[in-house]
Amino acid sequence: MGTYYRTFSSKSSNKKSLTIDTLNPGIKILEYAVRGPIAIRASEIEKELQKGIKKPFNEVIKAHIGDCHAMGQTPITFIRQVLAVVSWPKLLDNPEIPSDVKFRAVEILRSCAGYSIGSYPCPLGVDVIRNHVVCYIEKRDGHPCNLDDVVLHAGAKDGIQAVLDLFDADVDGKRPGIMCSIPQYPLYSAIFSKQNMTMIKYYLNEDKNWSLEIPELERAIEDAKKTCYPRAIVVINPGNPTGQVLTRENIEAVIKFAYENNLFILADEVYQHNIYDKNCKFFSFKKVLMEMGEPYNKVELASIMSTSKGYMGECGMRGGYSEVINLDPDVKAMFFKSLYALYTPSVLGQACLDAIVNPPELGEPSYELFSKEKEAVLQSLAIRAKMVTDTFNNLEGISCNPVQGAMYAFPKINLPPKAIEKARSLGQSPDVFYTRQLLEETGISVVPGSGFGQKPGTNHFRTTTLPLPEKLTEMLQRFKEFHESFMAKYK
Numbered sequence: 001m002g003t004y005y006r007t008f009s010s011k012s013s014n015k016k017s018l019t020i021d022t023l024n025p026g027i028k029i030l031e032y033a034v035r036g037p038i039a040i041r042a043s044e045i046e047k048e049l050q051k052g053i054k055k056p057f058n059e060v061i062k063a064h065i066g067d068c069h070a071m072g073q074t075p076i077t078f079i080r081q082v083l084a085v086v087s088w089p090k091l092l093d094n095p096e097i098p099s100d101v102k103f104r105a106v107e108i109l110r111s112c113a114g115y116s117i118g119s120y121p122c123p124l125g126v127d128v129i130r131n132h133v134v135c136y137i138e139k140r141d142g143h144p145c146n147l148d149d150v151v152l153h154a155g156a157k158d159g160i161q162a163v164l165d166l167f168d169a170d171v172d173g174k175r176p177g178i179m180c181s182i183p184q185y186p187l188y189s190a191i192f193s194k195q196n197m198t199m200i201k202y203y204l205n206e207d208k209n210w211s212l213e214i215p216e217l218e219r220a221i222e223d224a225k226k227t228c229y230p231r232a233i234v235v236i237n238p239g240n241p242t243g244q245v246l247t248r249e250n251i252e253a254v255i256k257f258a259y260e261n262n263l264f265i266l267a268d269e270v271y272q273h274n275i276y277d278k279n280c281k282f283f284s285f286k287k288v289l290m291e292m293g294e295p296y297n298k299v300e301l302a303s304i305m306s307t308s309k310g311y312m313g314e315c316g317m318r319g320g321y322s323e324v325i326n327l328d329p330d331v332k333a334m335f336f337k338s339l340y341a342l343y344t345p346s347v348l349g350q351a352c353l354d355a356i357v358n359p360p361e362l363g364e365p366s367y368e369l370f371s372k373e374k375e376a377v378l379q380s381l382a383i384r385a386k387m388v389t390d391t392f393n394n395l396e397g398i399s400c401n402p403v404q405g406a407m408y409a410f411p412k413i414n415l416p417p418k419a420i421e422k423a424r425s426l427g428q429s430p431d432v433f434y435t436r437q438l439l440e441e442t443g444i445s446v447v448p449g450s451g452f453g454q455k456p457g458t459n460h461f462r463t464t465t466l467p468l469p470e471k472l473t474e475m476l477q478r479f480k481e482f483h484e485s486f487m488a489k490y491k
């Protein structure tokens with residue numbers, strides 16, 4: 001025995017096979033500000049408070065991440081009942097469970113091998129749920145949708161990754177370039193970093209409510225052609241972190257631009273239920289593209305949806321879908337092959353998606369409660385969005401575009417030169433300095449604008465509008481006091 005150990009230890013070494021020098025360089029450089037240093041420090045402060053360390057506040061308010069349930073949002077009864085029954089089919093005997101919930105649960109279970117959500121699903125998604133997604137899209141857009149174009153994902157992230165994977169190839173000796181808005185949701189920059197793809201940045205116009213302007217797309221693509229091969233354009237609508245909702249005309253112009261430049265469109269439409277401004281309406285890229293007719297209705301498009309946002313906020317369930325249209329059939333076969341090999345969404349996440357795309361209809365037993373709960377969440381989100389923008393716009397040195405949709409505000413802070421000097425002396429960018437001070441002094445965690453990208457020379461931060469009304473009132477009061485004293489200090 002002793003000999004064995006000696007022999008073993010003399011052959012082994014303490015050297016790691018994987019070191020920071022041999023690590024995938026893409027992993028080293030990728031950044032995801034939403035869970036970056038401010039979020040990490042917020043969790044540390046929470047632990048310090050638990051240990052009894054005194055702070056000028058009693059609680060950390062986590063406004064850095066779009067996680068509705070973490071902020072206290074109550075789950076929608078119908079969704080959770082469907083999940084409960086598919087997980088524990090004995091509940092089918094329970095008279096308290098409404099018949100429409102049971103009907104949906106049975107449909108899902110029948111589509112699962114062995115009548116159990118514990119069996120392996122088809123990696124493209126459970127058939128009956130994919131069919132319900134098809135009906136949802138047809139009802140939303142008024143246009144046909146093919147089952148073959150719809151695949152289910154473990155959240156939008158997996159769908160976005162799976163679609164962007166398709167572009168990871170050099171063309172004419174150049175790396176792929178993907179157009180993406182600035183500010184952007186940093187999942188995109190993280191994927192581009194990981195895969196060494198070029199992010200072609202187009203700036204949204206803050207002075208015109210974060211509008212997406214075609215001359216700016218033209219500028220960005222012309223510049224980029226020198227260094228990469230432009231392949232696709234990502235559009236987030238409603239916007240994260242900017243909260244704007246694109247007009248139909250704007251979407252048409254983007255589709256024309258994509259057609260003229262032979263670009264694939266990735267429409268990130270995860271906030272399609274989150275529209276608060278009565279003058280705004282959500283138009284899917286698919287609907288607009290279909291209604292534009294030839295030749296625009298042939299543009300390749302992936303539209304991405306999630307269970308994490310909207311009125312449901314079921315981030316933990318990891319449900320989502322993509323509708324991918326106009327793909328070359330050979331490419332589509334390869335896309336499906338990659339999904340079969342690399343991805344398989346959880347059936348529970350898919351069942352959650354099912355409850356969203358196949359909600360109770362008028363006349364069904366769950367309809368009234370479902371509608372009441374859904375409307376209550378959306379109305380409250382609209383009120384909170386206004387509370388946030390009104391507060392910011394009443395503060396000296398801050399301007400904030402209206403939150404027309406999604407669940408974030410991205411205000412601009414005009415910091416005094418002394419604050420900028422102080423930040424530089426600490427080796428921090430001004431927005432990081434401001435948000436760090438905010439966190440340390442008030443316990444409010446938001447994300448510095450640099451994590452999403454911002455025009456050089458400007459400073460922003462992103463806050464969610466998700467704290468429940470009472471908490472949000474407290475947060476905004478704490479914020480106001482901090483901001484006023486910060487501005488006075490560095491005047």
Ligand SMILES: Cc1ncc(COP(=O)(O)O)c(C=O)c1O
Nearest residue numbers: 066155156157185240270306308
């Ligand atoms: C624009 C956008 N796309 C995608 C996602 C990822 O969503 P999921 O939780 O479904 O992966 C988010 C999450 O915040 C988002 O804001």
